[in-house]
Amino acid sequence: MANDTKERILAAALEMFSQNGYAGTNIRELSASLGLVKSGVYKHYTSKEAIWDALLDEMIAYYGEHFGSAEHLPPVPDSLDGLVDMTMQMVNFTVRDERIIMTRKVLTLEQFRDARARELATRHFLTGLTDMFTHVFTGMMERGLLREDDPKMLAFAYTAPISALIHLCDREPEKAGDAIRQVEAFSRHFIKTYGIPSN
Secondary structure, X not given: OHXXXXXXXXXXXXXXXXXXXXXXXXXXXXXXXXXXXXXXXXXXXXXXXXXXXXXXXXXXXXXXXXOOOOOOOXXXXXXXXXXXXXXXXXXXXXHHOHHHHHHHHHHHXXXXXXXXXXXHXXXXXXXXXXXXXXXXXXXXXXXXXXXXXXXXXXXXXXXXXXXXXXHHHHHOHHHHHHHHHHHHHHHHHHHHHHEOOOO
């Protein structure tokens, strides 16, 4: 039961932080949203900062398990179409999963206040994606699916516009359908440009 309450606190905190930011969220309102008194929250977390730290830990674990990370690298596709399929699965997940959407919003809001949020934003929005796709493109080159090039530069070139379109979905959710179609068109353009067609 205690773990359930802790999870409920973190879920409510994620929602409030994503809407109001860290400074705009207070423990009294967080407690009330859960039907608790402040002491009920402090029984599980000693401070708002403790909730924030636990929430960041949970974000890292959830993102790594469901999307990928240095510890959870995606499998190397065995075809050019497999790259498109993998990309679209990742994009569809990240623009539709409410926890991931709220996580991106929290990191966007708090990256200028909190050093750990800044590091996570850089990892999730830039370096982590580049590292994952460097691994993917290296493997695809080894399998003769992509022409030889600098895999890290290719990964950067591939992920930057996709990341920009994902952020567009956060800012203007009504454009998500168009953005997802643009990602697929871009991915197919990429494999036409860098792919080695099978004979």
